[in-house]
Amino acid sequence: MRVKMILPALTEATSPLFRPIKYSLFPPLGLATLAGYLPADAEISLHDEHVERLRTDDDPIPDLVVIQVYITSARRSYELADHYRAYVVLGGLHVTSLPEEAARHADTIFCGPGEDTWPVFLADWRRGRAQKRYVSTDRTLAGLPPVRRDLIARHRYLVPNSIVVSRGCPHHCDFCYKDAFFEGGKSFYTQTVDAALAEIDRLPGRHLYFLDDHLFGNRRFAAELFEGMRGMGRLWQAASTVDSILAPDLLEQAVEAGLRSLFVGFETINDTNLVTSRKRQNIGRDYGAVVRRLHDVGVMVNASFVFGMDDDGPDVFDKTVDWAIRQGIETATFHIMTPYPGTALFDRIADQGRIVHRDWDRYDTRHVVFKPRNLTAEQLEAGYWRAYRDFYKWGSIWRGTASQPSMRGRLRHLAYAGGWKKFEPLWNLAIRSHQVLHALPLLESVLSGFGERPANTTHKDARKAHPAPQDSST
Incomplete structure (x- = not known):
């Protein structure tokens, strides 16, 4: 199972006025989080166009292409989605706000956060019964697998x-x-x-x-x-x-x-x-x-x-x-x-x-x-x-x-x-x-304020042994 996960470049990434530092701050944690749900034997590659040139001449062709879409990366995201003949899924803020537009470029789209819908999709896809659209309703981070930070090129951020x-x-x-x-x-x-x-x-x-x-x-x-x-x-x-x-x-x-x-x-x-x-x-x-x-x-x-x-x-x-x-x-x-x-x-x-x-x-x-x-x-x-x-x-x-x-x-x-x-x-x-x-x-x-001494790094005893509630009380 070969899975290619892509964060396409925002439009400004190709502009002469582009500020690279803004887009080299943080790695794509959303995609790395979804990668944690994939089986251990999956061949996964994670690509961020803001810090690396993306190759699209894949050999062999991936079985599944996952693309995260923001509003100013929509055009580039759709270009990539249309390029691949593999099973293509789109998710993210722009897909949620304009699902009909995104659906024209994907086999499956995701509306809302993916912690509840992504595992369901994977099970459906492996059975050959994937739906066209998955909509998040069950909001919980219980059982969230560790983020696949091993897929992130740390030196680029x-x-x-x-x-x-x-x-x-x-x-x-x-x-x-x-x-x-x-x-x-x-x-x-x-x-x-x-x-x-x-x-x-x-x-x-x-x-x-x-x-x-x-x-x-x-x-x-x-x-x-x-x-x-x-x-x-x-x-x-x-x-x-x-x-x-x-x-x-x-x-x-x-x-x-x-x-x-x-x-x-x-x-x-x-x-x-x-x-x-x-x-x-x-x-x-x-x-x-x-x-x-x-x-x-x-x-x-x-x-x-x-x-x-x-x-x-x-x-x-x-x-x-x-x-x-x-x-x-x-x-x-x-x-x-x-x-x-x-x-x-x-x-x-x-x-x-x-x-x-x-x-x-x-x-x-x-x-x-x-x-x-x-x-x-x-x-x-x-x-x-x-x-x-x-x-x-x-x-x-x-x-x-x-x-x-x-x-x-x-x-x-x-x-x-x-x-x-x-x-x-x-x-x-x-x-x-x-x-x-x-x-x-x-x-x-x-x-640190120029020379502040680091605190004691032994912290295990300070940890609470009980979970916080999964609500939004403030």
Whole structure:
């Protein structure tokens, strides 16, 4: 049984403006997770077009081709699917949002997460009775096999130690692409704490990156996970929401377990936008207090902002950048609001006749694909690029250090913010020469605050001996 698993390149991967570092950060864990369900004697190959050239002249031809589809990789995904005459299956966010479109290019499609449907398909396929479509309804991570990390070329990624211990998010923002992905069942669920800790134990080195949409989303699970991680000597990064950061105690537990950098979805500094987009967890929250709380415990901030919401005017770019710099935010990620198919935002904008086109290649949060309400499309795109340019000026980076509570924090700010953008050509060279893994010690040094002593690496006694619940209580 020969199985070929492919993560096709996003459209921007072939653009002259392509930033390789963005797509050389994390390996394709979704496909590596599905590979864990395949029989031991299966010949499996895992391919990521962002870090390697994909050969399609297979000899012998694979028995099964598995392709994960995102919206801006849809065109490339369909090209590959049409090329292969083997049994082809498609899954992922775009397949779930537009199943009829995807079905034209596959023998079988998967809607929603695959932990429950993938094993059923494999059994059906081996009997020659595979269905055309499998739809996820039973949401659980119980019995999840170990991720097939042996299939991943670790040396090609800056963060090979990425990990996911939950699925989905307890919140339902109307622009969130993944909210549609988890329809029809639980929208947020976790592994057991023991299973999560066992997966962490398998990863070498110190650094980890949790790719969970909201690692703090189940407070009980998160607290038990952080307790189990104490003493591991890990340094890690993750994502959370402003309300969870402001909640008492949990952040401190995370820091004791090794948290050093957090992705935070601020999205907009305009409260009216928060109401319109159903970003309820941010409404009425003091964003400044969020940043101060993180900095006070030594955690760096990677802030996310979205431009082009209905209450945004031409001044939104300068206001947002100025606020972020004054707060001392280390890194910022800016996006043009993009109404992804399958989301409430898409339905609302489409009903208002404001969708400009459905060229999925341009649904990349860098192009305007709808009619903004209080901006022109030209203003929106120009403001987006200006925000990146102004935030990452050396002068802005230097200004941002002023709010740091310590000299160590100021040095770390300069190293992290400057290193991410100002030395981008060096990152790109390292990626192209497959030397990116050698940057890990530098990343760990910055995260540790330049010389922080590693914690005791004996952690087994700290582990809880009971599982966390599989619910979404927060």
